[in-house]
Amino acid sequence: MNRSTVSRRISSILDDIQRLTNALYAMNTTDLQRYPDNYEVLSTDAALRAEGIACRLRHLIYASTTSPKAEYLTSAANTQGISVRCKDGIFEVTLPGLLPKRKMWQSGEYLLEPLGAALTQYARGHPLPRFRHCVIAFSHIYDQELPERRIRDYDNLELKQIQDVIAAFVLTDDTGGLCDTYHTTELGAVDCTRISIMEPSRFPVWLAEKETL
Numbered sequence: 736m737n738r739s740t741v742s743r744r745i746s747s748i749l750d751d752i753q754r755l756t757n758a759l760y761a762m763n764t765t766d767l768q769r770y771p772d773n774y775e776v777l778s779t780d781a782a783l784r785a786e787g788i789a790c791r792l793r794h795l796i797y798a799s800t801t802s803p804k805a806e807y808l809t810s811a812a813n814t815q816g817i818s819v820r821c822k823d824g825i826f827e828v829t830l831p832g833l834l835p836k837r838k839m840w841q842s843g844e845y846l847l848e849p850l851g852a853a854l855t856q857y858a859r860g861h862p863l864p865r866f867r868h869c870v871i872a873f874s875h876i877y878d879q880e881l882p883e884r885r886i887r888d889y890d891n892l893e894l895k896q897i898q899d900v901i902a903a904f905v906l907t908d909d910t911g912g913l914c915d916t917y918h919t920t921e922l923g924a925v926d927c928t929r930i931s932i933m934e935p936s937r938f939p940v941w942l943a944e945k946e947t948l
Contacts, residue, residue, distance in 0.1 A: 741799050748791055755784045771884065786845035808852035815849055819857040825941060826864050826905050826932045828854075833875060833926050834892045843896045850897070854904045867907045870938040871898065872917040874929040879922035889918045897930070905932060919945070 758781040765774045793811075796802055816831040830846065857863075873894065877886060902909040915935065933941060 741795070744791070744795055748788060748795075751784060751788050751791070755781055755788065758784060767882075771882075790844050805852060805855070808848050809856050812849035812853035812856070815846070817850055817853040819853055821861065821864060824864075824933060824937050826866075828901055828930045830897070830928045830930070831926075832928070833877070833887075834873075834894060834897065834928050836887065836892060843893075847896055847900055850900050854901065858904065863905055864932075865907060866905055866914075866932055866934065868913050868935055869906065869932050870915045870917055870935055871909075872919065872931040872933070872938070872941065874919050874921055874931065876921045876923040876925075876927045876929065878926045879924070881926075883922075886920055901930060901932070917942075 758777055762774065762777045762781060765777060767774050793807065796807060797804055816829075818829045820827050828850070830850070873889075875886075875889075875892075877883070898909055907913065915938075917938070931941065
């Protein structure tokens with residue numbers, strides 16, 4: 736990629752950064768209590784714009800440097816705070832933030848590619864379970880210091896693409912005939928989403944443990 740092409744792409748990204756800055760200023764001056772719908776539109780626009788900027792910068796790195804894509808995405812997963820672990824027969828993935836509303840899910844690239852990299856990195860150092868019949872539990876954890884009206888209906892959330900990435904590593908098949916899905920909403924220190932996969936026999940114990948927390 737020649738210098739003029741790189742410069743044009745950087746200039747375009749800078750324009751988007753300015754638009755992101757404007758959206759953040761608007762968020763900061765919007766009364767969240769009186770105009771929650773306006774705030775939601777502004778915050779969603781800002782978040783999607785930031786994700787787009789990150790993805791465009793990734794592609795610029797891939798095209799203009801010799802940095803390996805897999806290495807970069809592993810670093811992106813670590814920066815985002817994606818974590819993977821397997822304990823007591825439960826395979827668990829924690830994602831930063833809440834899953835987006837389905838109608839606002841424009842591109843999963845920002846999260847899906849680092850998620851795949853995090854799972855690949857984990858698999859290099861740990862044996863992966865392989866579930867045939869299982870329960871997939873989505874824990875939607877909301878920042879307890881923010882208004883509870885932020886809590887959303889489960890059927891409005893984009894789940895399938897996240898589940899498909901994880902399924903490729905640890906599930907035989909994620910068809911409804913083999914996998915049951917459970918959702919729970921919790922309050923916590925920060926927004927995040929935790930996906931826990933387990934054998935059906937383990938689920939009652941997992942649920943009982945959560946109810947005692």
